[in-house]
Amino acid sequence: MSENRPVGEVLLAEPRGFCAGVDRAIEIVERALQIFGRPIYVRHEIVHNTYVVNDLKAKGAIFIEELDDVPEGATLIFSAHGVSKALREEAARRGFRVFDATCPLVSKVHMEVHKLSREGYEFIMIGHKGHPEVEGTMGQLKGGIYLVETVEDVARVQPRSDKVAVVTQTTLSVDDAAAILAAVKQRFPQVREPKKQDICYATQNRQDAVKLMARAVDVVVVVGSATSSNSNRLREVAERLGTPAYMVDSADDLEPEWFDGKPRVGVTAGASAPDILVQQVIERLRELGANSVRKLDGVQEHVRFPLPRGLGGAGRV
Numbered sequence: 580m581s582e583n584r585p586v587g588e589v590l591l592a593e594p595r596g597f598c599a600g601v602d603r604a605i606e607i608v609e610r611a612l613q614i615f616g617r618p619i620y621v622r623h624e625i626v627h628n629t630y631v632v633n634d635l636k637a638k639g640a641i642f643i644e645e646l647d648d649v650p651e652g653a654t655l656i657f658s659a660h661g662v663s664k665a666l667r668e669e670a671a672r673r674g675f676r677v678f679d680a681t682c683p684l685v686s687k688v689h690m691e692v693h694k695l696s697r698e699g700y701e702f703i704m705i706g707h708k709g710h711p712e713v714e715g716t717m718g719q720l721k722g723g724i725y726l727v728e729t730v731e732d733v734a735r736v737q738p739r740s741d742k743v744a745v746v747t748q749t750t751l752s753v754d755d756a757a758a759i760l761a762a763v764k765q766r767f768p769q770v771r772e773p774k775k776q777d778i779c780y781a782t783q784n785r786q787d788a789v790k791l792m793a794r795a796v797d798v799v800v801v802v803g804s805a806t807s808s809n810s811n812r813l814r815e816v817a818e819r820l821g822t823p824a825y826m827v828d829s830a831d832d833l834e835p836e837w838f839d840g841k842p843r844v845g846v847t848a849g850a851s852a853p854d855i856l857v858q859q860v861i862e863r864l865r866e867l868g869a870n871s872v873r874k875l876d877g878v879q880e881h882v883r884f885p886l887p888r889g890l891g892g893a894g895r896v
Contacts, residue, residue, distance in 0.1 A: 585868025586838045589861060590796055592788040592847035593877030598781030600682030601626045601851050603884045604659035605635070607680040610890040611654055612639050615676070620649045622666070623658040623711050625680060626851035627807040629828050646670060654678070660711040661685040663718020683884050684779045685712055688746050691773055692719045700771060701738045703727055705759050706748030710808055713748055733762040743767045747777035750809040750850075752816065753786050780882065781850045782809050786816050788877045789847055793817040795875075797841030799824040800833070800864075802856045803849030810849025817845070829856055830863040838867060 604625050611619045617639025624632050624642055632642060646669055649655055654676045657667075661681040670677050681689075692702060701723040706713040708726055717724050725736045745763050747756055756778055764770055793799055799817040803810025803826055810826055817824035822845075825837055838844060844864060848857050861872055 587842035588871040596848040598850040599882040604680035628851040661715035700744040744771035749779040792845040793822040796845035799845040830859040
């Protein structure tokens, strides 16, 4: 890194980091550990963040993908991404004590699918193949739900009737989803849309904050794990505006050469990234010369979701 061009100013996006759904999911695991003792089994990573998952492992959580790995009589938690109807039924059949940490905004999508399927609708789902949220939503039905990842995919969908509804993965790029939705509406003019868009408020707010910040900085650092869909989208949003952007799991991932000749650094964090990681990134940037840290103005989030019955208390959610 050039000695005469160190990091000078750090701008923090607002909002950034944990959303209400992530906060609730983590609290569910922590409460279950306190009440029922270790181990607690969690189907899939509770949220897509390495630090959070490792912290909960240390406290006694065991993360599994298959219910065959859960012993009889155990306590099982579904991750924030949601699960298929078949997996939910299997867990009930096997008698596990189940707590559902599915984000309520994902549950809203599931309920929409159930409601409209009873009315005879088929579905187009805009999302990323293989993502657990997509698998969970598509798994609400045994058929009649078609995944599209690109505008080009829309032309390949062959529904059996003209009663078509559209749903969306909650953590997509707002701009990408809008382009695909426009293609869906062009091909299926009578398509039924949700009353309120499926992309969650936190995803929208964080992307809007990055759009504002990216224009004011030389480089963007996104704190988030590679498996985090919403964190990846934040990096892409910055890059589309022409600002170099990097995603890091921790401060150790920062490379000094990223900031060579780029004295103004923007920092944000995905909805599953805890603030301690942001603070560690800021500290590392100070070591690289940052002499000013300034939080940008942005939307203040006050959304809170209740805990499931059986976990008691108000908690931090």
